[in-house]
Amino acid sequence: MRLNVTVNGEARQADDVWEGESLLHVLRERLGLPGSKNACEQGECGSCTVYMDGTPVCSCLVAAGQAEGREVATVEGLADGDTLDRVQQSFVDAGAVQCGFCTPGLVVAAHDLLNRVPQPSDPEIREALAGNLCRCTGYEKILDAVRLAATR
Numbered sequence: 001m002r003l004n005v006t007v008n009g010e011a012r013q014a015d016d017v018w019e020g021e022s023l024l025h026v027l028r029e030r031l032g033l034p035g036s037k038n039a040c041e042q043g044e045c046g047s048c049t050v051y052m053d054g055t056p057v058c059s060c061l062v063a064a065g066q067a068e069g070r071e072v073a074t075v076e077g078l079a080d081g082d083t084l085d086r087v088q089q090s091f092v093d094a095g096a097v098q099c100g101f102c103t104p105g106l107v108v109a110a111h112d113l114l115n116r117v118p119q120p121s122d123p124e125i126r127e128a129l130a131g132n133l134c135r136c137t138g139y140e141k142i143l144d145a146v147r148l149a150a151t152r
Ligand code: FES
Pocket: 037, 038, 039, 040, 041, 042, 043, 044, 045, 046, 047, 048, 049, 058, 059, 060, 061
C-alpha cells in the first residue's frame, strides 16, 4: 500500500508498505529518519517514541496504516536546523547521553512533559519518563537534563 503521512511538517509518501509494517520501520528504513531507535520492538522501552498528532506514541506499536493522513514528529523534527531544541541541548549539557540508544525517546517524552508541565516536580519527571528505559546512565543525569531544560 501507499502511505501518506506528514513527518516533521513535510508531506511524505512511502510505497509498497506491507500490512504488518510498523511506523518505526517506515520512518527509519523508508523515510531516512534513523533518530527513533528500535531497541525492543515490543512497546517496552520507549526508544522509538515519536509524536503522532501531538501525542507521544511508541512507533514500533503503530501499524504504518494507522499513520495514514496523520502528523508525525520525530526527534529530528524537534531541532531547528542545526540548533538543538532546549531538551536536546540539555541532554548534551547534563551528560545524559551515553550509548544514546534511549535518548531520542527520552527527549521526545521530556519534550512532551515540559509542554504540558513547564516546571515539573521530580515525581512528575519520573512518572513521565517511566516508560523509557536506559541501560547506561542510572537515570540521574537524565533527571538533571530535564530539570535543566525546564530552566531554559
Ligand atoms: S522499540 Fe518501541 S518500545 Fe522499544
